Structure formats: C-alpha cells, structure tokens
Amino acid sequence: MAAENIKHAFFCAVITLIIAYPILGLNLIPSGAVVSLEGADGSTIAAIIAAAVVVFLFQLFRDSIMARLGFLSRVNPLSGREPMPQHKRARLESWLLTGIIVLALFWPFFVSRGSVDLATLVLIYIMLALGLNVVVGLAGLLDLGYVAFYAVGAYTFALLSQYTGISFWMSLPIGACLAALFGLVLGFPVLRLRGDYLAIVTLGFGEIIRILLNNWTHLTGGPNGIGGIPEPTLFGMEFGRRIKEEGNTSFHETFGIAYASEHKVIFLYLIALVLAVITALVIRRFMRMPVGRAWEALREDEIAARSLGLSRTAVKLSAFTIGAFFAGFAGTVFASKQGFISPESFVFLESAIILAIVVLGGMGSQIGVILAAIAVTILPELAREFSDYRMLVFGAAMVLMMVWRPQGLLPMRRIHIELKDQG
Amino acid sequence: MLVLENVHTHYGKIEALHGVSVEVKRGEIVSLIGANGAGKTTLLMTVCGNPQACSGRVLLEGRDITREPTAQIMRSGIAIVPEGRRVFSGLTVEENLHMGGFFNTKSEIRESLDHVYHLFPRLKEREQQRAGTMSGGEQQMLAIGRALMSKPRMIILDEPSLGLAPLIIQQIFEIIGQLREEGITVFLVEQNAHQALGLADRGYVLETGRIRLHDTGKNLLNNPEVREAYLGG
Ligand SMILES: Nc1ncnc2c1ncn2[C@@H]1O[C@H](COP(=O)(O)OP(=O)(O)OP(=O)(O)O)[C@@H](O)[C@H]1O
Ligand SMILES: [Mg+2]
Numbered sequence: 067m068a069a070e071n072i073k074h075a076f077f078c079a080v081i082t083l084i085i086a087y088p089i090l091g092l093n094l095i096p097s098g099a100v101v102s103l104e105g106a107d108g109s110t111i112a113a114i115i116a117a118a119v120v121v122f123l124f125q126l127f128r129d130s131i132m133a134r135l136g137f138l139s140r141v142n143p144l145s146g147r148e149p150m151p152q153h154k155r156a157r158l159e160s161w162l163l164t165g166i167i168v169l170a171l172f173w174p175f176f177v178s179r180g181s182v183d184l185a186t187l188v189l190i191y192i193m194l195a196l197g198l199n200v201v202v203g204l205a206g207l208l209d210l211g212y213v214a215f216y217a218v219g220a221y222t223f224a225l226l227s228q229y230t231g232i233s234f235w236m237s238l239p240i241g242a243c244l245a246a247l248f249g250l251v252l253g254f255p256v257l258r259l260r261g262d263y264l265a266i267v268t269l270g271f272g273e274i275i276r277i278l279l280n281n282w283t284h285l286t287g288g289p290n291g292i293g294g295i296p297e298p299t300l301f302g303m304e305f306g307r308r309i310k311e312e313g314n315t316s317f318h319e320t321f322g323i324a325y326a327s328e329h330k331v332i333f334l335y336l337i338a339l340v341l342a343v344i345t346a347l348v349i350r351r352f353m354r355m356p357v358g359r360a361w362e363a364l365r366e367d368e369i370a371a372r373s374l375g376l377s378r379t380a381v382k383l384s385a386f387t388i389g390a391f392f393a394g395f396a397g398t399v400f401a402s403k404q405g406f407i408s409p410e411s412f413v414f415l416e417s418a419i420i421l422a423i424v425v426l427g428g429m430g431s432q433i434g435v436i437l438a439a440i441a442v443t444i445l446p447e448l449a450r451e452f453s454d455y456r457m458l459v460f461g462a463a464m465v466l467m468m469v470w471r472p473q474g475l476l477p478m479r480r481i482h483i484e485l486k487d488q489g
Numbered sequence: 490m491l492v493l494e495n496v497h498t499h500y501g502k503i504e505a506l507h508g509v510s511v512e513v514k515r516g517e518i519v520s521l522i523g524a525n526g527a528g529k530t531t532l533l534m535t536v537c538g539n540p541q542a543c544s545g546r547v548l549l550e551g552r553d554i555t556r557e558p559t560a561q562i563m564r565s566g567i568a569i570v571p572e573g574r575r576v577f578s579g580l581t582v583e584e585n586l587h588m589g590g591f592f593n594t595k596s597e598i599r600e601s602l603d604h605v606y607h608l609f610p611r612l613k614e615r616e617q618q619r620a621g622t623m624s625g626g627e628q629q630m631l632a633i634g635r636a637l638m639s640k641p642r643m644i645i646l647d648e649p650s651l652g653l654a655p656l657i658i659q660q661i662f663e664i665i666g667q668l669r670e671e672g673i674t675v676f677l678v679e680q681n682a683h684q685a686l687g688l689a690d691r692g693y694v695l696e697t698g699r700i701r702l703h704d705t706g707k708n709l710l711n712n713p714e715v716r717e718a719y720l721g722g
Contacts, residue, residue, distance in 0.1 A: 356591060359584075359587070359588060359591070360591070362577075362579075362580070363577055363580075363588050363591075366577040366578065366579055366580065367575050367576075367577055367578075369571055369575055370571060370575035370576070370577060371588075372539065372559050372560065372563070373537065373563060373568075373569045373571050373575075373636075374563060374568075374588060374589060374591055374635070374639070375560050375561075375563035375564040375591065375592060375639070376560060376591065377558070377559075377560035378560075380560075
C-alpha cells in the first residue's frame with residue numbers, strides 16, 4: 067500500500083518535471099534572424115523542483131489530505147437540501163426570471179460604460195450557451211465545433227454589410243438562417259456518429275471553418291479580418307455623432323438631447339437583452355413541444371426511441387439546426403458590437419468556454435446556464451489583476467465546482483407534462 | 490398480418506439469417522424459440538428494418554416493408570418491446586408512457602394511459618418514479634406498457650421474461666394472453682420455451698439462422714427434439 071503510494075507519487079512528480087521544465091524552464095531568445103534556446107535561471111528551476119516536491123508530497127499523503135478536504139462538500143450550503151416541489155419551483159423560476167429581466171432593463175442606465183459593454187458580452191454568451199444547451203444538454207450530442215456557427219453568423223453580417231450595405235436588422239435573420247443551414251449540412255454526415263467520434267468530427271468542422279475564413283483572403287480579408295461593421299439603427303436613427311449612411315437621422319438630434327457615446331452601448335445592450343430573452347423563450351417553448359421530448363428520448367436511449375417510430379435523422383438534425391440558428395443570432399450581435407471581426411475570435415477555446423458554461427450550468431437547465439454564463443464571463447474580468455493566472459483561477463473554480471456540485475449549478479428538472487388538468 | 494419470406498440478413502459479411510420464412514396471422518400468439526445466438530433478435534430487428542434484409546421480403550398487413558425506414562415501419566400499427574427493456578431511465582414512468590404515444594393525439598394518449606394502468610396497476614402506483622430506479626419486473630411492465638401506448642395492432646416482444654422471478658414471469662405471460670383477448674396479434678421471442686409454447690397458438694424453432702421446426706404450440710411442447718434441446722429433457 068505505502069510502496070504503491072510512493073511509486074505513484076514519484077511518477078506524478080516526474081510528470082510534473084517533464085511538463086513544467088520545457089514550458090517554464092526553457093526560453094526562446096530571438097537574436098537577429100536566429101532563435102536560440104536558453105535554460106532558465108536558477109530561481110525558476112528551484113521553483114520547478116519545489117513544485118515537483120509539492121506534487122510528490124501531496125500524492126504521498128493524498129488520502130489523508132482528501133479526507134480533510136471532505137469538509138468542503140459539507141460547507142456547501144446547498145448540499146443536502148430537499149428539492150422543492152415541482153409547481154413551487156416552476157413559479158419561483160418564472161418570478162426570478164421576470165425579476166432578472168426587469169432589473170436588466172434598467173440597470174445599464176446607472177452603471178459605467180465598461181460594465182454595460184461587458185454585460186452585452188455576457189448576453190451574447192448566454193445566447194450561445196442556450197443554443198448549445200439544446201445540442202449538448204438536451205439532445206446529448208457533444209458538439210465541440212459550435213463556434214463555427216457563431217462565426218457564420220458574424221461573417222454573414224460583416225460580408226453582407228460590406229458588399230451590399232445591408233442593415234443589422236436585415237442581416238439578423240439572414241445570418242441566423244445561414245448558420246442554421248450550416249448546422250443542417252454538418253448534421254448530415256455526423257448523424258451516424260456518437261460520443262467521442264461526433265466530438266472529434268465537430269471539432270474538425272469548427273477548425274475547417276476558421277481556417278477557411280483565414281485563407282479565403284480576397285473575400286474575408288483573411289487574418290486581417292473585416293472592419294467597419296455598422297452598428298444597429300433604431301428605426302433609421304443612427305447612434306454615432308455623425309450620420310454615416312444617407313437617409314438616416316441621428317438619435318440625439320431627433321430627440322433633441324446632447325450626444326453621448328453611452329447611448330450606442332446601451333442600445334446594443336438592450337438589443338442583446340431582447341434577443342437573449344427571445345432565445346430563452348423560444349427554446350423553452352421547444353422543450354415543451356414534442357420535439358423537445360424527442361431530443362431527450364434519443365439522448366436517453368437511441369434504440370428505444372427509434373423503436374417508438376422516432377426518426378433519428380429528423381430529431382438530431384432539428385437539434386443541430388436550432389442550436390446553430392441561435393449561434394448565428396449571437397454572431398450577428400457580436401459582429402455589430404465589435405465593429406471588427408477576424409478568425410481569431412472564433413478559435414476552439416471559444417467552443418470550449420461555451421461548452422464549459424453548459425456543463426457548469428447543469429446540462430439542460432436554462433437558469434443554470436444563464437448563471438454559469440454570467441459567472442464564466444465575469445470571473446475572468448474580475449480576476450484581471452492576476453491576468454497571467456486567469457486560466458488558473460478559472461481551472462480552480464471548475465475543480466471546486468465539480469467537488470461541490472458535480473451535477474452543475476442547477477441541474478435540469480425536466481418540464482413535467484400533465485394531462486390531467488386539461489380537458 | 491406479418492409474413493417473412495425467405496429472409497436473409499447480414500451483419501457486414503456475416504450472415505445471421507439464412508433464408509427464414511415465418512408467418513404470424515391476425516389475432517394469434519406466435520412464439521419463436523431458439524438458443525443464444527440463434528438469430529432471434531436479428532429476426533425481430535429485421536422486421537423493424539434495422540438491419541434491413543438483404544434478400545427476401547417482409548410483409549406487414551400485405552404491404553412490403555422490406556426497404557422501408559425503421560421510423561416509418563414503427564408508425565404503422567406495430568410496436569416492439571426491445572430486448573433488455575430499454576426504458577428511458579431518466580424519465581418518470583408517466584413520461585415514458587407518453588413517449589410511447591408520441592404520434593398519437595392527446596385524447597388517444599389519455600385513453601391508452603388508462604388502459605395501460607388498468608393492465609399494470611403497479612405502474613399507476615409508481616407514476617412519478619424515475620424508470621431507472623424501478624425493479625427489473627416493473628421496468629419490463631413499463632416497456633410493455635410503453636409499446637401499448639401507440640395502440641398497436643401487433644406487438645413484438647423480445648425475451649420479456651429475461652432475468653425475472655417466476656412469479657413476475659407468470660404475471661407477464663398472463664398479460665400477454667390478455668392482449669390476445671383484446672385482439673392484438675403477438676409475436677413472442679423467448680428462451681423460456683415452456684411458458685412461451687404453452688401460451689402460443691403456433692411456434693417456430695430457430696437454430697443458427699434457420700427455422701428448424703414449425704408446429705402448433707402444443708405439438709412443439711410434446712416434440713421429443715424440442716423437449717431434448719429446450720425443455721431440459
Ligand atoms: N450488431 C451486430 N453485429 C455483428 N454481429 C451481430 C450483431 N448483432 C448480432 N450479431 C450476431 O448475429 C447472431 C445472432 O444474434 P442475435 O442477437 O440475433 O441472437 P439471439 O437469438 O437473439 O440470442 P439471445 O438469445 O442471446 O438474445 C450472433 O452470432 C451474433 O453474434
Ligand atoms: Mg436476443
């Protein structure tokens with residue numbers, strides 16, 4: 067037993083050394099045209115060795131340390147509470163949601179411009195996560211390339227506005243539908259795949275889209291991206307100081323108020339809010355419809371679902387398409403918010419973050435996903451002081467989360483179908 | 490009702506059914522018995538179009554369904570209780586039953602729900618329980634109930650007695666007999682040859698992908714070959 071432990075601890079320490087030394091202990095020094103490799107200084111090496119020793123000791127005494135840490139799950143105030151009855155929970159949920167929305171409507175008028183900007187980003191992630199939640203949480207299809215649809219939405223708007231001068235409002239449905247079309251097209255080849263294979267193929271698809279955007283230079287501008295994407299207008303009113311497009315009026319002149327750059331930010335935030343609410347409501351509606359139950363049935367047991375006459379093709383494609391549609395929505399808002407997009411905004415890390423939101427939120431539950439989106443987007447911003455360690459903080463938060471609530475923040479209680487009170 | 494004509498089915502290069510012909514007439518209970526790996530499940534799955542027969546024909550109420558997609562076959566008045574029950578373990582009993590009536594109207598669902606609860610009062614008691622937490626016998630009842638929710642004219646059961654205690658098996662076979670009274674045609678696959686043949690109007694014995702014997706249930710029960718191989722002498 068003890069010998070076993072020592073062996074394991076030693077192994078872990080060696081692994082730590084192997085990983086840490088090349089990453090932290092070696093530096094690439096550019097000198098003129100050549101790059102030379104240099105070992106790190108003494109203190110770094112000492113730190114690496116110290117880290118290995120810590121790992122060794124931790125692994126050696128892991129059992130007793132973990133037993134001490136067991137109190138962590140007891141500290142958690144939410145553990146061991148009885149779940150609320152169904153109807154009470156549903157009422158509370160809808161009150162809570164209404165409250166949040168009302169608060170969110172007035173909140174931007176009292177806070178700084180930076181906060182509103184961040185909140186818009188949060189709303190975009192909420193849309194993305196709600197959409198991915200359909201694919202991963204409800205239909206159980208692990209999609210690692212979700213960011214591709216987000217990119218399709220964003221680039222659709224960017225390109226359309228550049229080449230045809232179409233407005234944000236026209237582009238919103240077009241971008242979403244095009245993303246949905248991509249979802250449909252991608253859905254076909256991956257229908258037969260399950261689990262790991264599906265994950266890998268979707269991952270590849272996400273990368274293909276990004277690389278395509280990167281290399282199709284004469285259309286997409288390649289790595290330079292596309293700039294000058296217009297902001298949304300309100301009934302033909304622009305929010306800039308000067309009017310960019312002929313025929314439009316400007317917001318501050320129409321209402322006879324002084325120009326303020328905040329107007330634009332708040333307007334964009336409100337648009338994102340409305341779209342996020344629409345996303346949540348539409349998907350909620352889908353969950354109650356037969357197609358929502360079909361997603362769940364297929365996730366639970368494919369053979370049983372098919373034996374009941376459900377078509378695997380139709381059910382999976384519908385999940386993919388609907389998920390992609392809302393990613394396209396979010397992409398259009400994102401392009402408009404940034405005013406500039408490049409393939410760099412659509413790397414795999416984005417997919418991973420959206421997936422993390424869905425998993426943290428508790429696979430399938432909408433409120434959980436919304437809370438997780440807020441946490442995951444805002445935490446790194448709050449942790450900006452230790453910007454170098456942001457990902458570390460993020461990782462630690464994830465680990466704690468998994469210790470405390472392995473089922474996610476608010477795991478899904480499926481919407482119950484009741485027939486008795488009707489008719 | 491259901492006719493299989495000289496059906497061959499392959500898994501890749503391996504042929505699992507070598508020309509099987511079976512007929513189930515309206516209102517009958519027909520039992521299919523055979524050893525492990527004889528191809529019983531394969532035969533049932535071929536009827537459902539997954540995998541499809543590579544030659545021969547499958548006719549359901551006179552319609553050729555050999556090349557139809559599974560979803561379409563399963564919506565034409567036939568229901569299957571798959572091997573190993575396969576209830577939706579995360580859903581409650583009630584929701585499982587609802588899934589069974591996926592393509593029916595609300596009033597039809599309510600009607601069949603009453604019917605299923607009448608057949609299996611135990612399911613009514615457990616309405617709100619998650620299917621995954623129920624006992625094997627209860628899950629089997631649920632699987633049968635779910636199949637009945639679509640009001641099928643014919644029901645196919647793949648080893649409903651698998652892993653159940655004698656008392657529950659008895660109960661389930663009684664229910665199957667009751668289904669025949671209601672006019673539902675039953676095609677039953679079983680290892681439990683004694684019970685299955687005792688209940689059946691007619692029976693087939695499948696051996697390594699071929700039909701070995703075919704007779705009435707009673708005659709098969711008395712057949713020395715069958716007694717030797719499937720009833721322990
Ligand atoms: N998906 C598959 N791929 C390849 N071979 C298969 C597959 N399913 C079944 N087989 C093979 O086909 C043959 C018949 O299998 P089948 O499941 O139909 O037997 P069975 O009579 O239902 O047996 P049991 O009583 O154990 O359920 C077996 O040799 C099996 O290995
Ligand atoms: Mg079998």
